[in-house]
Amino acid sequence: MVTVLGETIVIAPTTRNEGHGKLVLEVDDGGIVTRGNFLSIVTVRGFEKFLVGRAMEFAPVATSRFCGLCPPTHATASSEAIERSIGLNPPKDGLLLRELCNIGNHLHDHPLQQVLILPDFVKDVEKSKEALIRIQKMRRIGQYICGVTGGEAIHSPYIRIGGMYTNISEAARNKLIELLGEFRKYHDVQRKFMEDAFAASDVPKDLGVIDVDMMATDLIYGRSDVYEKEYYPYYSEMLPANYYGKQIGVEACTIIPMIKGKIIDVGPKARLSKFRGYKEKGSMAINRARLEEISIRIDRGLEILKQLDTRAKTLNKPTSYGTGRLGIGVNEAPRGTNVHMVRVDDGRITYYRALPATAWNIPVIGKATEGSHYKWAQWVMRSYDPCISCATHMLVVNDGKVIEERWMSPGGVP
Amino acid sequence: MKKPKFAYVHLAACSGCEISFLDNYEKVLDMLDMVDLEYMLLLKDATEIPKVDIVFVDGAACFQSKEAVETLKKARENASYLVAWGGCSSTATINNFSRGGQLPQPQHESYPPINRLVQVDAYVPGSPPGPEMAYNVIKAFVEGDLDYLKYLSSYGGGFACGCDMWKNVVDNSLCIGCGACAMACPTRAITMELGRPNVIFDRCVKCGACYAQCPRSFLPTDAIKKMMKKLMEE
Numbered sequence: 115m116v117t118v119l120g121e122t123i124v125i126a127p128t129t130r131n132e133g134h135g136k137l138v139l140e141v142d143d144g145g146i147v148t149r150g151n152f153l154s155i156v157t158v159r160g161f162e163k164f165l166v167g168r169a170m171e172f173a174p175v176a177t178s179r180f181c182g183l184c185p186p187t188h189a190t191a192s193s194e195a196i197e198r199s200i201g202l203n204p205p206k207d208g209l210l211l212r213e214l215c216n217i218g219n220h221l222h223d224h225p226l227q228q229v230l231i232l233p234d235f236v237k238d239v240e241k242s243k244e245a246l247i248r249i250q251k252m253r254r255i256g257q258y259i260c261g262v263t264g265g266e267a268i269h270s271p272y273i274r275i276g277g278m279y280t281n282i283s284e285a286a287r288n289k290l291i292e293l294l295g296e297f298r299k300y301h302d303v304q305r306k307f308m309e310d311a312f313a314a315s316d317v318p319k320d321l322g323v324i325d326v327d328m329m330a331t332d333l334i335y336g337r338s339d340v341y342e343k344e345y346y347p348y349y350s351e352m353l354p355a356n357y358y359g360k361q362i363g364v365e366a367c368t369i370i371p372m373i374k375g376k377i378i379d380v381g382p383k384a385r386l387s388k389f390r391g392y393k394e395k396g397s398m399a400i401n402r403a404r405l406e407e408i409s410i411r412i413d414r415g416l417e418i419l420k421q422l423d424t425r426a427k428t429l430n431k432p433t434s435y436g437t438g439r440l441g442i443g444v445n446e447a448p449r450g451t452n453v454h455m456v457r458v459d460d461g462r463i464t465y466y467r468a469l470p471a472t473a474w475n476i477p478v479i480g481k482a483t484e485g486s487h488y489k490w491a492q493w494v495m496r497s498y499d500p501c502i503s504c505a506t507h508m509l510v511v512n513d514g515k516v517i518e519e520r521w522m523s524p525g526g527v528p
Numbered sequence: 529m530k531k532p533k534f535a536y537v538h539l540a541a542c543s544g545c546e547i548s549f550l551d552n553y554e555k556v557l558d559m560l561d562m563v564d565l566e567y568m569l570l571l572k573d574a575t576e577i578p579k580v581d582i583v584f585v586d587g588a589a590c591f592q593s594k595e596a597v598e599t600l601k602k603a604r605e606n607a608s609y610l611v612a613w614g615g616c617s618s619t620a621t622i623n624n625f626s627r628g629g630q631l632p633q634p635q636h637e638s639y640p641p642i643n644r645l646v647q648v649d650a651y652v653p654g655s656p657p658g659p660e661m662a663y664n665v666i667k668a669f670v671e672g673d674l675d676y677l678k679y680l681s682s683y684g685g686g687f688a689c690g691c692d693m694w695k696n697v698v699d700n701s702l703c704i705g706c707g708a709c710a711m712a713c714p715t716r717a718i719t720m721e722l723g724r725p726n727v728i729f730d731r732c733v734k735c736g737a738c739y740a741q742c743p744r745s746f747l748p749t750d751a752i753k754k755m756m757k758k759l760m761e762e
Contacts, residue, residue: 132543155595157540157590157633159623160630168730171730171731172730172731175733179542179544179733181543182542182548185544229550247557250553250554251554253553254553268548269655269715271714271731279716353631
């Protein structure tokens, strides 16, 4: 619903995105957005609070229920954070399998975004139906990979502290190789279809072009050590009421996380910019980067399947149950860098925090709507593919100020 | 015959049930042939819940959010048949653990199963339920298959837990040791020990899938006979 209140346009709820979002846009006489705000109005379920006191094994199970679009990334980041807190290394093949599970998830989730933006770019009913069938065929394969490696396609229970619960069989490996080949065929057709549709659309060239720093820890899987060294020392956050202003911010349900005191852009474009020298800017660049990312993930999936030893063990048991040290686990989710932080003491969680990808992007989306007509605001929002349920689990530690710059101690974060 | 109108209402939850709904893959198009999709924020631009014949409610309404409670009430008012689709609406599942206190909205602390706020006609527990359940429920509704829906409407919903198996089945000497509960558990929190379910509570998310799947909690004989007959014909 679009409501006009003087110079302010309110779009709530936003459509064709996960969860409940709201756009509050200040516009000039020509309808150009001068100040854009995007906020989450999903109620806060309070995971970070109810995890305190629970056994560590519960954390990957619970946090994968942050989000049904990208559950493996949360289970992975959560397990990794706990592993780093208690000092446990999963076996090599466990890590490969975990990465494969995440790739399966990306291969269902990236095409899903195409379902959501399809009505914006394709008007022909028959053509969009054909595309929809193609996308669903791709998603079936992605979810199948995730299900075989993770135990279930949604909320994979085999992602455990210390690796993966069980290895896959040789027959499953062969089947997955075959399916990835099939996936590539659909994707080649679909990628061309989407790129043609993007080229034919009348989206303004400078839509969503902003000057905001970008963050990525890896091209595909995510690296906790990179986040710990390059970003964590500069982390700060703000309450929404302070960031958006009291009037708008009071109903916002996410904290504004920042690096070096500024908001930061994460996701496919950030990953490709940092690791592949991708130069494009703006909303359409994100849509195109997402297509490129699918191709990269198919290749990596096949590489993992070739390397994986299906007879090797995939799970290491904990030898210690933690002394309350902070563990940071980072995974690259389909939508960007996903950070989990935990302290485990004697097998129980004493502190939990999560900064999912969309949490970083929510303020960036608002900013990216500025400078274009408000009718494009939802197009900008959809290019980031926000997953708002994910983002709504926040807690303020340091209001708007950078935590002092510091060097990492050799044993990780003290 | 006119096609029934369908709406999908999403409250506080993870969207996994929405994805499960979409994981019918190509069959989603068949589902959308059976009913007219009037409202689903994930797929459609409609922003007001219209009058419909059947609504799927996914997620729990937060007691401390006026908007969430009103959305749920509106879904009930505007629909003749309300399905609690998925764990968070049927049994509140992971939301049962919520205890509030988290900024920026520390007052959000209670997420009861939706049957404490509105009347529910059918429950599909599970975190998430299998995709084919969405297909089956819609098909049964369109065809007026009451035998199938009876199974879903007689499950009471509300707070569920792995211990339902102990309390209601094992403790009444009803368990046959089939392992359906362990197979149904989405978090693998149930193992079969000495032929009886053993619940690992540190993994249980309280979705109720185990008890709903237990053949001794409810045995839909008529529906099974009908399905077997149909399979034989095919």
